Amino acid sequence: MKKSVFMVLSVLVIAAMLASCAPAATPAPATQAPTKAPEKQLVFAAVVKSIAFNWFKRLEEGVLQFGKDYGVKAFMEGPSQVDSAQQVAIIENLIAQGVDAICNVPYGVPENEPAQKKAMDAGIIVIGHEAATAKEGTLHYDVEAFDNCAYGEEMMKELAKRTGEEGKYIQFVGSLTNASHNEWQDCAKAYAEKNYPKMQFIAKYESKEDMEVAYNTMKDVLRTHPDIKGVLGSAAGDVVGAGRAIEEAGLQDKIAVVGTSITSYAGELLKTGAVDLAMAWDPATAGYACMVVAYKLIKGEKITDGMDLGVPGYEKIILRKGVNGVPVIYGSAWIKIDASNMDKYPF
Amino acid sequence: MLKKAIRTHEFIIFLILVALSLVVGIINPAFFSVSTLFDTLRASIVYFIMSFGVLPLMIAGGVDISFVAIAAMTSYTTHMFLLKLGYEGGTLLYFFIAGAMGLLAGLLMGFLVTRFNLPVFNVSLALYTMWYGFNLFFIGATANFDLPQGTVGYYARFLVTAKDPYVGQTGLHVSIIYAVVVGVFVWWLLKYTIIGRGLFAIGGNKEVAIRSGFNVNFIWMVAFALMGVLSAIAGVTQGFLSRYFNPVLFITQPLDVLAGIILGGASITGGRGTVIGTALGVLLIQIINRALILTGIPVQWQKLVVGIILVVFTSIPAIRAQRARRLRRTTEAA
Numbered sequence: 001m002k003k004s005v006f007m008v009l010s011v012l013v014i015a016a017m018l019a020s021c022a023p024a025a026t027p028a029p030a031t032q033a034p035t036k037a038p039e040k041q042l043v044f045a046a047v048v049k050s051i052a053f054n055w056f057k058r059l060e061e062g063v064l065q066f067g068k069d070y071g072v073k074a075f076m077e078g079p080s081q082v083d084s085a086q087q088v089a090i091i092e093n094l095i096a097q098g099v100d101a102i103c104n105v106p107y108g109v110p111e112n113e114p115a116q117k118k119a120m121d122a123g124i125i126v127i128g129h130e131a132a133t134a135k136e137g138t139l140h141y142d143v144e145a146f147d148n149c150a151y152g153e154e155m156m157k158e159l160a161k162r163t164g165e166e167g168k169y170i171q172f173v174g175s176l177t178n179a180s181h182n183e184w185q186d187c188a189k190a191y192a193e194k195n196y197p198k199m200q201f202i203a204k205y206e207s208k209e210d211m212e213v214a215y216n217t218m219k220d221v222l223r224t225h226p227d228i229k230g231v232l233g234s235a236a237g238d239v240v241g242a243g244r245a246i247e248e249a250g251l252q253d254k255i256a257v258v259g260t261s262i263t264s265y266a267g268e269l270l271k272t273g274a275v276d277l278a279m280a281w282d283p284a285t286a287g288y289a290c291m292v293v294a295y296k297l298i299k300g301e302k303i304t305d306g307m308d309l310g311v312p313g314y315e316k317i318i319l320r321k322g323v324n325g326v327p328v329i330y331g332s333a334w335i336k337i338d339a340s341n342m343d344k345y346p347f
Numbered sequence: 348m349l350k351k352a353i354r355t356h357e358f359i360i361f362l363i364l365v366a367l368s369l370v371v372g373i374i375n376p377a378f379f380s381v382s383t384l385f386d387t388l389r390a391s392i393v394y395f396i397m398s399f400g401v402l403p404l405m406i407a408g409g410v411d412i413s414f415v416a417i418a419a420m421t422s423y424t425t426h427m428f429l430l431k432l433g434y435e436g437g438t439l440l441y442f443f444i445a446g447a448m449g450l451l452a453g454l455l456m457g458f459l460v461t462r463f464n465l466p467v468f469n470v471s472l473a474l475y476t477m478w479y480g481f482n483l484f485f486i487g488a489t490a491n492f493d494l495p496q497g498t499v500g501y502y503a504r505f506l507v508t509a510k511d512p513y514v515g516q517t518g519l520h521v522s523i524i525y526a527v528v529v530g531v532f533v534w535w536l537l538k539y540t541i542i543g544r545g546l547f548a549i550g551g552n553k554e555v556a557i558r559s560g561f562n563v564n565f566i567w568m569v570a571f572a573l574m575g576v577l578s579a580i581a582g583v584t585q586g587f588l589s590r591y592f593n594p595v596l597f598i599t600q601p602l603d604v605l606a607g608i609i610l611g612g613a614s615i616t617g618g619r620g621t622v623i624g625t626a627l628g629v630l631l632i633q634i635i636n637r638a639l640i641l642t643g644i645p646v647q648w649q650k651l652v653v654g655i656i657l658v659v660f661t662s663i664p665a666i667r668a669q670r671a672r673r674l675r676r677t678t679e680a681a
Contacts, residue, residue, distance in 0.1 A: 052595045054489045080483050081598045176646065206646050208599070212390075212589050219386050219514050220640040223377040226513040244590070248503065249515030264492065 041073050042298065043099045044291055047090055048078035049107040049209075054264045055236050055283050058347040059105070062284030066291040074291060082174075082209050084111035091115040094124075101125040101294035103287065104139075108177040113138040125294045128326070129286055133179040136325025140297060143290045145281030145313065145333040147320075148180050152187035154334065155258055156196075158277050159188075159230045162256035166198035167229025170221055172242065172259070174209040174235035181234035184260075188232055202228070207238045214241025222249055233259025239275045240265050247274035263342045270339045278337040281313070284347070285333060289314045293329060303329060356612035359663065360627045367634055375641045382511035385519045387633050389588070393418075393581040394629045395526040397597075398608050399533045400577030402625050403570045405608060406537065408550040408617025409460070409467030415597035415604070416478035417452045417575055418582030421445040425583065426592040427486050430493060437497040438587060445579040452478070453575020454568065461564040475601070482594035492591045501587045522584045529577060534622040536573075542566050550617025606657055607632045 046063045048056040060076040067074030077094070079086035084107045092115060094102055102119055106112035109131050116138045119126045128134055128142040145151075159169065171188070173181035185204055192199045202225055207214040214237060221228060222245065231246075233239035239259040243266065246255050252274040261278035269275040289311045293303060305319040313333025322328040337345050372378040397414055404411050425445040434440065452474075459470050482488075505518025537543035545566040548556035557563050586592040605615075611628025613620030635656055638644075644652065 050595075051488050052483065052490070052593075057489050080479055080488075081595050203643070204646065205640070210599075211591070212585075215589070216386075216390055216637070217640055220637050222514045223380075223383065223511075224375055224641055224643065226377075245514070248517065249511075249513070251515060265490075268492065 041071070042101070042295075043097075044072050044074040044101045044103065044294060045094050045099045046074070046076040046103040046105070046287055046290065047087060047094070048076060048105045049087065050080065050082045051076070051078040052080055053209075053236065054347065055262060056105070058262070059283035059287035061347075062282075062287035062289075063103075063291060065284070066288045066295075070291075070295055072291070072295065076287075078105075082107050084108040088112060088115040091119060095119050095122050098122075099124060100298060101127065101291070103127045103129060103143075103290035103294060104131065105129045106131050106134075108175065109133055109179045110135075110177065125297050127290050127294050127297075129290050130178075130180040132322045132326070132328045133183070133324050134322065134326045139326045141293055141303060142322060142326050142328045143286065143293055144180075144328055144330050145286050147318070147330045148183040149187040151279070151334055152184035153191040155184060155232055155260075155279055156188035156191045158279070158336070159232060159256055159258045160192065160196050160199060162258070162276055163199070163229040165196045168200045168202050168225055168227060169230035169232065170202045170225075170228065171204040171232045172207045172214055172217075172234055172238035173204060174207055174238070176204075176206050178234070184234060185232060199230070207233075207235055207241065209235045209237060211237035211241040211244075214238045215245050216241075218242040218245035219249075222246075222251070228255060231255060231257045231259070233257070233261060236261045236265045236280075239278065240269060243269040243274035247272060261337075262347055263337060263345050264347060266337075267342055270337065270342055273339070276338070278342075280335055280337060280345070281331075281333045282335065282345070282347070285311050285313055286331075289329075289331065303327075356663075356667075357621060357624045357627060360611060360624060360631060364627060364631055364634065367631070367638060371634070371638045371641050375643075377513060378641050380511060380513075381509040382514055382517040383637075385505075385507075385509055385517050386514070387630070387637065388523055389520045391629050391633045392520065392522050392526045393585045393588070394604055394607060394633070395626060396529050396577050396581040396584065397604055398611075398625045398629050399526075399529050399622060400574040400581070401604065402533060402608055402613060402620050402622065403537065403543075403546050404467065404574055405605075405613050405615065406550045406617060406620045407546040407567065407570055408553070409567075409570070410605070410615055411456075411467055411471040411574060412601040412605070413456065413471040413474040413478065414574055414578040415601045416475045417449055417578040418585070419594060419596035419598065420478035420482050420582075421448040421452065421579035422582030422586045422596060423482050423491075423592050423594045424448065424486050426491060426586060429495065430491065435496040437495075438501055438583070441498070441583045441587075442580060445583045446576050449575035449577070449579025449582075450572055451575070452579075453571040453573070456575070457568040457571030460571070461567050479595060479598060486594060488594055490591050490593045494587075494590060498587055502590055520588070522588065525580060525584060529580070530622050530626060533573075537622065542569050546570060547618060550614075550619070603632060604629075606661075609661055610657070 063074050063076050077090050087107055102124055113135055116126050126139050128139040132142050132144055171185040173185055189201050205217050231242045239257050239261045243257050246252055257275045258277045260280055262280050266275045266278045289309050292309050306316055308315045314331035318330040320328050401411055401414050422445050425441055456474055459465055460467055504521045506521055508518035511517055545561040548561055549563055607628040608625050610631055611624035635653055
């Protein structure tokens with residue numbers, strides 16, 4: 001009985017797959033399941049918040065490029081939805097498989113710490129990305145494209161430039177436990193308080209990394225604060241959702257939208273002006289740099305302040321202790337994308 | 348007659364909706380506007396459609412969570428397929444292809460449940476994972492923003508438009524028609540067809556339903572097919588409304604949708620549930636979500652508040668049922 005159930009199920013599944021996807025069949029994603037590597041070849045894994053984001057697809061390109069350049073078996077994994085629990089499960093799997101290094105981009109930093117520590121205890125090099133607030137001993141190093149505070153301030157400067165340094169503004173973060181998002185926005189807010197006394201902070205909203213949530217939230221913000229002047233976004237979809245609501249309200253010239261995003265998300269809205277400026281770092285170089293740091297550690301090299309990682313934007317790194325004790329490597333790798341230069345950043 | 352209507356669960360939910368709206372509106376008068384109504388309806392459309400699809404199953408005692416995955420799989424696969432063909436036409440073909448896939452997905456699930464007599468929830472858990480995995484592995488893992496020319500602008504096709512001083516031009520989106528048609532159809536199915544009566548009978552007591560001569564397997568199949576088709580329609584509609592197709596569409600939503608249906612008075616163990624109640628439950632969840640922003644309750648509170656409201660509201664039917672039982676017992680004793 002059981003056997004027949006299984007048989008029927010598998011036949012049906014295969015049939016359904018063939019029937020529905022044959023013409024659209026794309027090659028299987030390059031992240032094939034990590035099999036035990038042949039001897040001596042190093043195995044590096046990148047773990048991301050979710051593989052369902054273009055952003056992390058781009059990061060994967062950097063990871064794969066690193067693998068090619070350095071002769072390392074490098075691949076990326078992540079949950080299909082943003083979920084710390086699933087991410088932890090993936091890390092535990094990688095520990096069991098005995099990879100040499102993990103580059104982790106945690107959704108919730110604290111939730112990922114125990115798993116990271118476990119990996120370190122198992123002798124794995126663990127590098128974080130977007131996790132500068134991790135506790136001491138839960139990462140060997142954290143790699144950041146830039147100092148988060150400087151990035152948040154830069155975002156605020158760009159916003160203030162467009163609102164005439166005055167008016168109400170709101171902020172979006174992907175989640176209230178996301179360290180980087182909150183650091184950007186808190187620094188942006190602090191910078192505004194100090195430098196733009198006429199700018200008024202309204203609230204920080206959670207988009208759950210979901211454009212629909214940002215869209216619906218923005219609509220209600222427009223109702224509650226009709227005189228809103230500025231929006232800062234953190235997750236790549238935040239400015240897209242907010243920008244859509246603003247565009248539908250015909251307010252693209254009255255409200256400035258500045259935030260982290262990339263061309264594949266915000267391109268259309270950058271053209272119409274609903275989103276004014278997308279700021280980002282190239283996830284590919286970040287992923288690449290993360291891997292390079294792990295590689296250097298495995299080869300016994302020291303990471304020092306001012307050293308060149310050989311990755312664009314990371315030619316002269318700043319090494320600093322993070323707030324909770326993890327050593328953090330900062331590059332200076334932010335990029336600003338607007339309607340005029342978006343063709344240069346096709347990701 | 349009126350007294351009976353007032354005692355129904357639907358009426359209580361309706362009162363709660365009105366009370367909540369009043370509170371929000373008093374705190375923020377901008378809430379009382381046609382455009383808020385239109386926006387809330389717009390955000391609810393796909394949840395209406397999905398909920399109406401899941402309701403018949405739940406009435407028959409089957410709890411499904413795979414409907415969100417069917418919505419994602421059918422809409423995303425259809426989109427990527429048509430994109431590859433260079434399709435530049437309108438929305439109709441999307442609905443046909445996705446609907447057909449949804450039908451097959453529903454029938455597959457129905458087959459597994461009826462042929463092997465498996466619990467609906469177990470099968471749905473497996474298929475939930477499978478359909479999302481199917482998207483991510485075979486079709487693509489990234490959101491796609493390239494819409495065919497013929498569908499561009501669909502997101503702003505309104506039946507009635509309203510000029511709002513705050514959010515500008517907004518309107519009652521045409522896809523509300525789908526929700527209404529689907530709602531009326533499911534209402535008719537439940538109330539006036541032998542299949543509908545059968546669904547209630549199965550949910551009440553399956554053995555009795557079988558002995559009463561209902562073709563239980565056939566009725567199950569219809570319910571699953573309906574769920575599959577409506578999920579697909581919801582998925583495609585959402586894709587056009589939000590202007591991109593997402594391989595993990597709705598992945599965090601199944602419990603919200605089920606919560607709406609349960610708030611609307613359907614019983615998770617089957618035998619109870621109405622279209623009107625479901626629609627009200629969906630609206631209630633939507634308004635709770637908006638209320639927090641409109642009243643300026645800090646976001647940090649959002650989850651807690653939604654949780655508390657759900658606990659309170661879902662207890663109401665249970666408390667009422669308990670009281671009714673006690674009443675019955677005392678009258679029987681007397």
